[in-house]
Structure formats: structure tokens, C-alpha cells
Amino acid sequence: MPATRTRRHRPKGPTTSRPLASNATATAKVSLPAPAPAPPAVPASGPVAAPSAPSARDETHFSVRRFADAPISEASKKGIKHECMSDVQAATLECALAGLDLLVQAKTGTGKTLAFLLPAVERLVKMKDLASRKISMLVLSPTRELALQIEEEAQTLIANHPLRVAHAIGGTNMSATGKRIMENPPRILIATPGRLVDHFENTPNFVHLFSDLRVIVYDEADRLLDQGFKKELDKILGFLPDRTKVQRQALLFSATVSQEIKVVAKGALAQKYKFISTLRDDEVNTHEHVPQQSIIVPFAKHLAATFAFLQQDRLLHNGASKVMIFLPTARLVGFYYEALSQLPRGTLPPIYEIHSRKSQPARIKAADAFKDAREGVLISSDVTARGMDFPGVTLIIQPGLPANAEQYIHRLGRTARAGAGGRGMIILDEAEAFFLRDRTISGLGITPVPSAATAGSYRLDASLLAAASATTDALVARVSAETKAQAYRAFLGFYNSSLRALRWTRDDLVAHGGHFAAEALGWAGPQLPEIDKKTVGKMGLKGVRGLNIVVSEPRPPRGVPRQPRN
């Protein structure tokens, strides 16, 4: 079955937030208390002093320019639910309408989707010479969920235009989608790169649908242009008509555009492209009104610290606590989900999980449920880190190292969207603390979590952590051995790719993995979880002592152990 959906946005829930009082610059560290006592039946509640007041909207990224006065069609105006443009929409409209290629940078949650959809749609409806039964506009998205979200926004915008939009994304029935698209080609196609390549290679005549392509959009352009998608992007461009022979507009949008990406992006843009940024020269890349905090605790206490902040956010946002927890790999998401799901009903808001190892219908179900939820906890890998617009998220928790500074910024950007408030919390082991000294990250104003109670603030000290650990240790004890073994291997796989930054040798990695298994996962067996000989080889850990290596049955080629997945 293709992943077709019909859903409507519910109005944004109230988002409450208030800047935190602490201005300290050192990093908070919590020294560990003695081993935790027996777990209480009801988890310890947080130390929050007072609910925070609703935050003022951050108006700086919304202009006073009205859509009603813009040089766009009445049909588009009817499809737009906002009165005034955001900065990025106002800054790019005329250039995009004029058909220029654009590379655009604007903060997360400031309306980039409409900024590329609107002018592109306007241009299409004015083009009289479009070939019939062809795709005129292609939007590339790095993730499936984001593709569906863009499709939904496009659907709203074009409701009064004679245009149709469809998607082609991984995890859905490819032949059914291919057949539908070939029988009735949409004017606008939203696609993920891998699936698009699959269609080009395997759906007969698919490539002919693109012979008159007029607009190509790269949403989350820096992610699409990085090494991870290079192979697919090269193939896609190879299937599309030669840029020198057709007039095709390219629109590249992202919240993060590094100098490196600016260079790479030139390959996707016409020579006379324009770079537009709505960030002031001296401005940091996250929203000023989003307090961001850090805490340094051992890996073994990351789950407990997460649980303590979940409880505190619930108290702060009475009935409207909506938290996203971002973990480095799919298997670690699975571990957190299995642990926190054991809590007695009602201890936390409803918990959802999303990552690449779930089926696509399950992913869509979780994303939709969290979108619609007034309160909830979404435990996620980086599949939802970029672009996803979940209304009313109050707190982003990041236990463990983000893949890079950009990913930290995009994850944080799931809160405080469209001028709303929100907060961020990053939980790191001492070995990971270097991340806070990263040039980009150190400029973001992340402050240590205070240990003393402050009105409307989170806090953490050794006794709060011990109380939270008492609960989470009991939860972890009930997590299945398989989930723990997978989390252990994911830990090794993920941190293996950051050895230099961590200043770990391969022996250190294996030793830390062992501690993680024993202390964070409560692994009690005489042997560590098994790890396949081939995986050990791929990780470059051959000859390192301290692993429980097994030789598994040969698997069919598609199931070969891979890099840790999101």
C-alpha cells in the first residue's frame, strides 16, 4: 500500500516558555551518588518551582508584509492560512518569482517551505507552454516524513489551482506508486532521493516525465548535498535533462549553510544564482528566545537525567508538555522506548518512537500521533531532526553526541517554531564534552543546568539524579536482552566514528562499551552481548580484547550488518 494520508493540522497548542535565570558559563557536572536504593513504585517528581509564563512571540522573523498585497494569484492567496509573510518568504519572493536560482538560509521554523512552494507554484501556473502529462516541479527531501509534510503543505497551497501533487518515497509500494504516477502524472512531485533513483531505474518510461522539468527544489539542501546522498543526487541529475539545454530554476533552502556547502551547492545552481540569508551577520543560528542548557553526566546516567527532565517539563507545562528526545542511533531509540514504556500509565505523557527500523506505516502513525498530541514524548533518531513541524514542542532533549553542530541546530529547531517558545537540553558524558567547545556550538549560549531550584527552570543535582536513577534502573531491568544487545552494538558503532574527537583508542571504545553494557543497560550475563565477527572487522576492532565475538550464519546480501542507522 502506498503511504497516502489525509490529515489536517490541528491548531498549535499553547507553547509556554520563559528564559532561564542561570547565566553561568561553566559546564554543569553532577557527581555520582552512592548506588541507587530500591526503586519507588511511583517515580520521584521534579523540583520545578513554578509554571512558566507564555513566551512572547519572537517577531523578529516575521515581517509586516501581507500576502494579500503580494504580486501573487488569488488562488494562491486563498490557499495561504497566514496573514503576514515571514522574513524568508518576504526576502525571497520577488527573486524566486523572477526565476532566479537561489541558495537560501533562514532559521528553523520560519516558513521556508512556503517560501519555495509559493513562487514555484506561481511560476508554473503562469507558464502557458508546459508540456502536458509531465512533471514540472520536483522537490527533493532527505526524509520520508518531511516529504509527506511538504506534500501536505503543497496540497493546501494549490487547492484552488489546476495542479496536482504526489509523492515518491521509500518504504512504500514502489510498483503501485510508479503505476499511479505514470497513469496520471502530477504536476508537482515530492521525492526522497533513493526512491526517485529507483523509479528512474526501474519504472518504465519514468524518466520521460521529467523532460520538461522547470523547477527543482532541494529542501534541507546541505543535507542533500553532503556525502550521504552524493551517489543518489549524481544519478538524479544524470537522469534529468541537461541544465545547459533547458531553463530550469533551482531553489536550495536550509537553516544551515556552511562555507563548504556553499561551494558544493554551486554545482546545483546556475552561475548567476543569488544567496539570500535572513540571518544577520553576527546572529547565531538558533533562536535567541530558546534557552539551551547542558549537563555532563556519565553515559550510565543519561536515561535517568532524561527522565528527570521529562518529569520537570511535565510540571512546567501542565497538560501541554511535548518533548522530543533525539538519540544517536535507531537501536538506542528502541532501548529508551522500551525502558520508558514500562513506566506506570500516567507517569509521563504518551510515549512514541520513530526511527528507520520501524515500518513506514508505523513511522507515519507515530509522527501523526505526535503532531496531533497536546502532550507527548517522541523518542526519535535523526529521521525527524530536520524540517518536521510538530506543533507546540516544549523541550528538545539530546542525550549523547549529535552527529555534528548542524544536526544539533536542526534537532533544536523542532521547538520554538513560527515564533513560539521552547527549550533545549543536551546531556553528555565527560568524554563528549568537547562538543560544547565546537566553534559553532560554543556561540549558541548553552548554559549549564543549575542544581538549585529556579523559578520556571529545570534543575539537576546528585540527589535528584539518584532518585531518577532508582526509577530508570528498575525500568532497564525489564528491557529485553535483545534490545540491550542491539543498544550495546549501536553504542560501539556510533562512537567508533568519533574516536578522534573523543580522544579514545579502539581499546578505550571497547572498554567504554563494556561499561555502557553493565551500567547503562544493566547487562548482567557472564559475557558481554555478542557481536558478529564481520561487524568487528568492519569497525576495525579486530584484535581488540574485551569483545564477545561470534561467527554468524552467512546472511542474504541485503541483510549484511551496516553502519549504525538512524
Ligand SMILES: Nc1ncnc2c1ncn2[C@@H]1O[C@H](COP(=O)(O)OP(=O)(O)OP(=O)(O)O)[C@@H](O)[C@H]1O
Ligand atoms: N507567514 C507565516 N506566518 C506564520 N506562520 C507561518 C508562516 N509561514 C509558515 N508558517 C508556519 O511556520 C511553521 C514552520 O514552517 P516551516 O516548516 O516551513 O519552517 P522551516 O523554516 O522550513 O523549518 P525547518 O528549518 O525546520 O525546515 C509551520 O507551522 C508553518 O505553517
